[in-house]
Amino acid sequence: MKQLREDFSSVKEKLEKGEELMLIYRSQPLAKITSLMEEPFGKKAKTKKKAKKKDYSKIIEKLAGGFELGDWTPEQLNKLLDKRYEKMLSGF
Amino acid sequence: MKKCYLDSNILINLKNTKSSFHKKTKELLVSLVNNSYNLCISSLVLDEFLHQFQHILKFQKKRDILKKVLYALESVMSLPKLKLVNPPLSKKNHLKIVGYMKDYNLLPRDAYHFLIMKENKIGYFATFDKDFREVFREGKINDVFSVI
Numbered sequence A: 001m002k003q004l005r006e007d008f009s010s011v012k013e014k015l016e017k018g019e020e021l022m023l024i025y026r027s028q029p030l031a032k033i034t035s036l037m038e039e040p041f042g043k044k045a046k047t048k049k050k051a052k053k054k055d056y057s058k059i060i061e062k063l064a065g066g067f068e069l070g071d072w073t074p075e076q077l078n079k080l081l082d083k084r085y086e087k088m089l090s091g092f
Numbered sequence B: 001m002k003k004c005y006l007d008s009n010i011l012i013n014l015k016n017t018k019s020s021f022h023k024k025t026k027e028l029l030v031s032l033v034n035n036s037y038n039l040c041i042s043s044l045v046l047d048e049f050l051h052q053f054q055h056i057l058k059f060q061k062k063r064d065i066l067k068k069v070l071y072a073l074e075s076v077m078s079l080p081k082l083k084l085v086n087p088p089l090s091k092k093n094h095l096k097i098v099g100y101m102k103d104y105n106l107l108p109r110d111a112y113h114f115l116i117m118k119e120n121k122i123g124y125f126a127t128f129d130k131d132f133r134e135v136f137r138e139g140k141i142n143d144v145f146s147v148i
Helices: A001-005 A010-015 A041-052 A059-061 A074-089 B008-013 B022-034 B043-059 B065-077 B096-104 B108-119 B130-137
Strands: A021-025 A027-031 B003-006 B038-042 B084-085 B124-126
Touching: A001 A010, A001 B124, A010 A021, A021 B065, A021 B084, A027 B038, A059 B022, A074 B008, A074 B130, B008 B022, B008 B043, B008 B065, B022 B038, B038 B043, B043 B065, B096 B108, B096 B130, B108 B130, B124 B130
Parallel strands: B003 B038, B003 B124, B038 B084
Antiparallel strands: A021 A027
């Protein structure tokens, strides 16, 4: 009871964490105090944050593809760029 | 937030369903974005992508080439967490390119990519190009395939 009167913030903090508190009056247990929230604050906040994390796989799947260009190796792709330089320098 | 520089071959393989690297590329990008990496490209990457893409379409005798190129570019630009990065503006920093060519046995173009990554503090590089072996071996930039 004394703690409730003098240090309500710590009582509130404990309740938010999901702790169950016993109210003692004149050295006798008088009542139980429990949070009305289904889940403790921290846990709920974490769950909410997790749900917010976006899965980008569908977006990338949608943006990928669209062309059937054959199977070009990285070396072949590089050669296309090299050819361009060779063409540019062929006048020298 | 971690940053990963994408080579033009990543973009080509992303768009080309017939590429044997298509699935791997898609999975890589999903993994990077879901793990909070920023995807970085420069105008040098875009220039290479546009050139290669246009050339392949011409080679395959496709119609409406520029329309197709624009469509492909739009989808690349719509990638989530994509950032455009610039080369350095300081004249002195451009002199580093020749040193990079020498130290890591790079072509001028690849040395330029390396400079852009260094100047933008990009720690990871996604490429199928084997020309960056020395850079990866020296640990100057991380091969993103080895960490994802």
